Amino acid sequence: MADDNACSLVQASATNGELEGEEQALLFLDSLDSYLMLLDSLSSSLRQGWLELASARHSMGPSRLSSTLLDLKVQSAATTVMLNELVEESQSVLQPQFTLSKWACLEERIFSPEVVDGSLLKDCNSTWLRHRRPKHVHDVTLESTAVDENVRALSLSKNSSTTSKSVDENKRRYKSLSVFGALVSPKLRAAQVSFETALETIVEIANMRSSILSSFSQLQKDNLDISRWKP
């Protein structure tokens, strides 16, 4: 009787283990499918971006849009990737998780101590306030007011759901293209958006890959356990 009970317990455990294994296998295959779709999406974004860049070069001229105009001065990155390692409770393994921080001001993102620099902070605060030195003090107020009017008009003319944060992001996005001149073609901005989308997709791919590897190792472990339970 005791032997029968023990056998039925073993069989139940094996069945449960098999079910969990199947569930893990399905999750793994789902993740793999998502991974392949993300790769496809990345390829599409990059193709779009490169064509838009060529279109911008066609519109603005090769002398206005070339790698020789890129800024070689040391500067902090506007977009960073942070790596966290999450501990999965069910798996008790570390799973790396990547987070993209786009167009973040120095105040908003985590930075290493050696990057701390008062000039960078001031630079960040004054990004939108740069204007030509005026002859009279009151021109400063007038110009700032005019700039604010432009920005306000821009934000009003867009969708009402645009938050102030996205307006700030747009400002930094436009500012980053100023290496090619202050007045760039909308095609260059479209190329920038495409490459930004590609970057987001790359981070998603990295996270998905991390999840796949984690699922795969769990699946292997479950298979091993199941094979031990089977008579």
Place this chain on the structure above:
Amino acid sequence: MYGFEAMTFNIHGGYLEAIVRGYRSGLLTAADYNNLCQCETLEDIKMHLSATEYGPYLQNEPSPLHTTTIVEKCTLKLVDEYKHMLCQATEPLSTFLEYITYGHMIDNVVLIVTGTLHERDVQELLEKCHPLGMFESIASLAVAQNMRELYRLVLVDTPLAPYFSECITSEDLDDMNIEIMRNTLYKAYLEDFYQFCKKLGGATAEIMCDLLAFEADRRAVNITINSIGTELTRDDRRKLYSNFGLLYPYGHEELAVCEDFDQVRAVLEKYPPYQSIFSKLSYGESQMLDKAFYEEEVKRLCLAFEQQFHYAVFFAYIRLREQEIRNLMWVSECVAQNQKSRVHDSVVFIF
């Protein structure tokens, strides 16, 4: 009818007009573009171009080819033709031909100044300059810290000196100031060229003033669209528009306050010549505007060849060649990126 150009033009300009009309017959046709659009690789493009006037310029280029190489070699052909015409020209045609290159000179100045601001090597920047816009002291631009020094050290001895009167300040050179300098110089150059052509009179004045007015209007539209969402104020935007053209002055007043593409469209549709351009575009679509403007420009440039005994044929030929080089650049990029389905997005047929 104009003056008595038919009686006197050929004395000094007849030879060069014949030369430029001969050059014009070498421009690529729609059949050439169709062949180029079928190419699978840049080597195929090189092979097709070897049967054209670009052949000698590309034949010695080693593989693998790059799109910038194709553009550079095709540009060298244009430069050779231009220099041949310039060395044969007498006044006032020689001055007219020099005027055509001042736009490239401005672009080169801005390229050097911007590159220097970004701590790039001067030699690297000089290699990227347009050959039609080179002048002797161009490398010295790298030492200037502000616009006053730029003028005093280098540009005072160049043809761009008269255009600097509105730009001279002691402000440091930064991205926005450089952009304003570029557009202010170009505005002054266009206005000066316009006045020069007007003084020449006759068919040259008639045709060139129309072409330059179109150029001024197109610049105004591009400045407006490119400045949407930037920190360029409405007053600064207004100051960059030229003081001539179909849109001057009322169109400029309306363009200065536009905040999106549809507002720009609403302004331009009041002018019949530009209504036809915007009728090709759907609402909110600004991507095809460049092609629409290029098509209109090519139509006007081709019409310049319908008359004789004027200088506009030289301007028209150089602009048509530049359009052809843009077409070749676009076709090469589409082939290199394996996106041949998009090749007709930006190719403008000349014939």
